[in-house]
Amino acid sequence: MSGLPEGTFTALRTQLQDAATAFADGPGALEGILRGIVDDVERAVAEPLEIFPVCHHSPASALAMARRLREKQPKVIYLELCEDMAPLLTELRNCRLPVAVQAFASEIDGFPADWAPLSVVAPVTEASAEYQAIAYALDTPGVELVLVDRSSDHVFQWETPTPEEAGPDAPPADEETALHGDAVGVEIGDLRPRFAELEEHLLRHGRVRHWSEWWHQYVELPLGDSDHDTYRQVMLLIGSLFRRLAPGDPRRVRIDEDRERYMWTRMREHLAATGTDPADCLYVCGAFHAASRVEEFGVHGSDTFTITPPTATKWRHGLIPSSHAAIEAQFGLAAGSVSIAATEWAKNLRRTGVRPYRLEGQAGTKKSTKPRKALPTPASVPQARPADRLTGFLQRPPALDPLDEAELLGWSVDIVRAARRNGYLASTADAIAVYETSILLAGMRDRVRPTPYDFQDAAVTCIEKDTVPGRRDVRRLVEIMMGGDRVGQVGYDALPPLARDVHDRLAPLALRLQQRGVQRALLDIASRPELERCSDVLWMLRRLLPQGAARPIMGDRRLGERPIQESWDLALGTHQRALIELGYEGVTIEQVLEQRLRRTAYAPQATAAQVLEAVEDAIRYLRSRRLADELGTRALEVLASERTVDGAPEVLRRIRGLLAYYRTSEPLLPSWIESFVKTGYAHYCTLLPTAFTDEDATVRQVAAMLGFLFSMEGLALSLGCDRTQLELALAQSHPREPSRTALLWAAQTHLGTLSRAALRTRCDDLLANPLVVPAYPRYLSGFVHALEPVPGLADFVVEAVSNAFARLPDPVLLPWLPTLITTLRAGGSELAPLLIREAGRVFPARLPELDAWIPPWHLTQEPPAVHPERSPGAAAGVALLATHPATCDALADLLGCDGTWETTETAAPGAALLARHPRTATELEALLAVT
Structure with a gap:
């Protein structure tokens, strides 16, 4: 085929020129397009x-x-x-088609950083x-x-x-159509x-x-x-x-x-x-x-094109599973x-x-068992010159395939059977209707033989009607009947080393991990300790793979805990593409997880809470003290550079968990966590006055800052921090918003600058002021959030809520009751157990007791009168304290009583004190008798 006879496409060129003249009312642009098409065909056919x-x-x-x-x-x-x-391409023989050949790059060099990861796929069917x-x-x-x-x-x-x-025919994206990702x-x-x-x-x-x-x-x-x-x-x-x-x-x-x-x-x-x-x-x-x-x-052709060199990006190549739906979505097909x-x-x-x-x-695939016929060698095949076949093809009317009644009848019966299995009330009459409607639609479209698309339209019209009883509509049922969405699979030998290593390490589970669908894995680690390594792999896969690939049903991986029994739902075969792409990032899942944790910690927008989470993951999944210390040092740097308090609640939660873990598992705290507490104490003290007035900071975030300062105060002071810094920060805080004001009052109560009695008086004044009553739920919200830094206020919060319900009339109480409930639910859901537990302690347990119940905060304690005559218990207490004068002096100093010992004719200060409090003397005597 080195050339074409002269004038091979002359007849076609003349025919198209005449058509252009007729349709365009004279030669012009259309003629140039049609003649150019013939030139393109002639040029391509004549190529050696x-x-x-x-x-x-x-x-x-x-x-x-x-x-x-x-x-x-x-x-x-x-x-x-x-x-x-x-x-x-040689690895295709180890796969079940359709699969896609993929080039993947997670670390790019020469392209913008926000393009990562890069992926190119070529599906093969x-x-x-x-x-x-x-x-x-x-x-x-x-x-x-x-x-x-x-x-x-x-x-x-x-x-x-x-x-x-x-394209306009593309199906909606779902789990199957996303097999190629964003490639x-x-x-x-x-x-x-x-x-x-x-x-x-x-x-x-x-x-x-x-x-x-x-x-x-x-x-x-x-x-x-x-x-x-x-x-x-x-x-x-x-x-x-x-x-x-x-x-x-x-x-x-x-x-x-x-x-x-x-x-x-x-x-x-x-x-x-x-x-x-x-x-x-x-x-x-x-x-x-x-x-x-x-x-x-x-x-x-000319050699004038220069191929540019590739960038320094490192590309990884592999095979990923594909599907018919994924191909249709990627290329805009119906x-x-x-x-x-x-x-x-x-x-x-x-x-x-x-x-x-x-x-x-x-x-x-199925191999043919028929013996192969001997094929002629290329030399024995006559090499005829190509002739013009387009003219005859374009002039020939389309061939009308005869109606294959058996095929169409089989389709009609099968779709009715599938529809009945999926909840449709289909019958033999519907099969006949589908059959006749298919022929009718084909005739309306100038076709003798109905195509699968004609049959699909007929089935939807005759069976689906206006409702879909199941999760599949009739159009989807026809697609399944015509072959379905075939999903490919990459064989074990074609998997990257990481994926093969995962399958090898999970082999003790005795599951067919490459099979699509969900499989249940039961791990009795107490009786089979070797399964603990499988548990480690599964938890890392849960951290790395999409949701649903490895889902724990029973069991948890917390800091410092060892697994006993676990139950998992595994779908590694369904998420094979994600597992394969992990293999492009490293050789083992430990290496990939470590790289991702470092990438998260050293990201430009990383927060202290995110880095602390990476520290937890390094301990929980990798059990790596080296990596945890490295990431902890990074968390310290990030915290020191933050200028907002957005992550304060998460920082508090995670640093508390890490402190508890290190205190129970190691003799000494790591140096980075001591520095973190010391730096965090000074950091939050500095930001506290601004946070109380900042409109962008929430009450929960300010409460978390106070929680960090109060709960870490003992450790911070032992490391050299000064409590005066905290006292000055609270003195400089002047909030205007009610919930933050209540939070500040709670903090002052914790520090001792505001007594419980003064705090109770302020709340009573709020309830007595009609102008402030509508904002009282916001004060309560602040008190609820104050349970984070000051959990000892739980009884006072119960008292404040109870007083509101007791004192306010219904016309005032009912309008803001929904606000109170939504506020407590939205901002204090994790603190609600404290209130419930305290309420259960304060309120009577039985309904009949409620009528005679008096709230504890309504009980007034009047000081008992001092009688000159002593009770037998008081006399015994006096004799006991006289026997131990040093103990009496210490107790007097503790209670703030000044005085000296008197002679036998006069009463001692301790005796006078016990005379005023005979019940205390009796209890003290009983305690000493027991000990």
């Missing part, structure tokens, strides 16, 4: 290196490729795929021409497969890495008009709903039985038409042309290096790129179109008898 145009996941392209490979038996196959993905070419090249001795498209690095050098825009798809053989008006015109005149149905009806079916030359010329014609009618987006045009220059440059380099005859080669690319007009096109294509592929193989290529040992 045979170009094989394909469409992405097209059964017609796969069938034509299988036929051509057996006929031509090329020695070199050039494939439009990222050249850096070549080493992975059995019903694709690319897979046929790969299987032929890998399993045929002496055949070389060369990937010639731009590398993954160049994909991001040339394009902005935004997620692919879903940029390499559209091998993508063939879709980029001119919106053209696509709308084709859909309207083709009487179809979406592009996938148009392609199936007007391209897939006609080309299913066509010869090689007709297939090539039709695909080139479509590619040239879509290319010439594409909008003139300079950026998109530049990328398309640069890809073509890149591929032809690589092919000429390979031909020059190996000396291969172009007649023994086959170039597999999308029809859009086959009809190229760049100067570098062809074996004899839901179910890839499944229908797979069904059409199987039907074409049965109908034509073509034997496809499959990789030796390919999982999920």
Whole structure:
């Protein structure tokens, strides 16, 4: 095929010119487009290196490729795929299709940091021409497969890495359609008009709903039985038409042309290096790129394109599971179109008898047991010059396939059976209605034989009606019946080292971890200590993988605790892609977790609470004192640089947990945690006056600051901090908001600058002031939050709430009662147990006791009168204290009684004291008697 006879496409060119003149009322732009299409086809067909145009996941392209490979038996196959993905293709035999070849980079160099992570995927299905070419090249001795498209690095050098825009036919994203994540798809053989008006015109005149149905009806079916030359010329014609009618987006045009220059440059380099005859080669690319007009096109094109060097980004490569739904979502295809294509592929193989290529040992495929016929050598195949096949193809009316009544009847019965299993009230009458409606819709669309899309519309119309009783609608049931959303799987041997290590370490669980779905794992660690290592792996997977991959049902991993029994729901097979991508970050999950913890701690926007969480994870999952100390030092640096109190509640919670852990597990506290407490004490004292008046700071955050200062005060003072700093910070705090005012009063009560009696008086004054009563719930909110730093105020908070309910009349109480409840629920849910416990202690336990119950805060204690005569208990107490004068002096000093010992004629100060408090003397005597 080194050339074409002169005037091969003259008849077609004349026909299109006449059509342009008739439709455009004279030659002009339309004539130039139509004549240019013929020129593109003629140029591509005349190229010495045979170009094989394909469409992405097209059964017609796969069938034509299988036929051509057996006929031509090329020695070199050039494939439009990222050249850096070549080493992975041999691993396809260890997978069950569909899978995707992936290039992944988590640490980037040469691109903006917010682009990370970078990911490029190229999905592969059995019903694709690319897979046929790969299987032929890998399993045929002496055949070389060369990937010639731009590398993954160049994909991001040339394009902005935004997620692919879903087409109008794209299904909604869900768990299955997200198998590729946010990866940029390499559209091998993508063939879709980029001119919106053209696509709308084709859909309207083709009487179809979406592009996938148009392609199936007007391209897939006609080309299913066509010869090689007709297939090539039709695909080139479509590619040239879509290319010439594409909008003139300079950026998109530049990328398309640069890809073509890149591929032809690589092919000429390979031909020059190996000396291969172009007649023994086959170039597999999308029809859009086959009809190229760049100067570098062809074996004899110019060598004017310079390939830029890659960046310093380190790319990792692997295989990830894919699915029909993921492919449809990535490339904007209609839901179910890839499944229908797979069904059409199987039907074409049965109908034509073509034997496809499959990789030796390919999982999920069936090998043919028929003996292979001897194939003619390439030399014995007559190399006829291609003739003009387009003229006849375009003039020939579309072939009307006869109605296959048995097939349509089987579809109708199967969909009714599936609908009844999913809760629909379907019957035999519905099967008949679906059958007749399918024929009716096909006739309305100028088709004799209903397509799967006609049948799907008929089933929805006749069965679904207006309700969906189950979780699947009829459209989804038809997709499942036509083949379903087949999900691929990467075999064990094709997994990265990290994924294989995970499977090996979880082997004692005796589960089929590569199987999709949820499996229950029971770990009795007390009787089988070796399962503790499996528990460690599972907890790390829960930390690293998406939610649902490893979910604990029973058991917890807390600081300082050892597991006894655990129960897990595992779905590692469903989340295989996420597990594989972990393998791109390290060799073991411990290494990946350590890298992620460091990345979190040293991030520019990291907070002290986030770094403390990383410290906890380092202890809980890795049990690494070295890493915990390193991250703890980093937490100290971050805390010292913070100027807000947004993370104060989380900092308080985590530092309390770490202190409790280190105090119970180690003899000495780490140096970083002592420095953290010392720095935090000074830091929060400095921010406290501003936080009390800052509108952006919440009451919960201010309470957490006070909680840090009060709970860490003993340790901070022992490390050299000065309590005067805290007292000055509270003295400089002047809040105006009621809840913060109540919080300040609680803090002053804790420090002793405000007595309980004074605090009770202030609350009584608030309830007595009608102007302040509407704001009283906000004061209560402040008191509730004060339980964080001052838990001893729980009895006073119960008293304040009870007084409000007792003293306020219903017209005043009921309007702000909902506000009180919502305030307590929103701002003090974790403190509610303290109030409930205190209320249970104060209030009577039985309803009959409530009538005679008197609140403790209403009881007044009057000082008893001092009688000169002493009771027997007082006399015994006096004798006891006289026997131990030192104890009496110490007790007198403790109670604030001044005086000296008197002679026997006068009473001693201790005796006078006990005379005034005989009950205390009696209790003291009883205590000393016991001890």
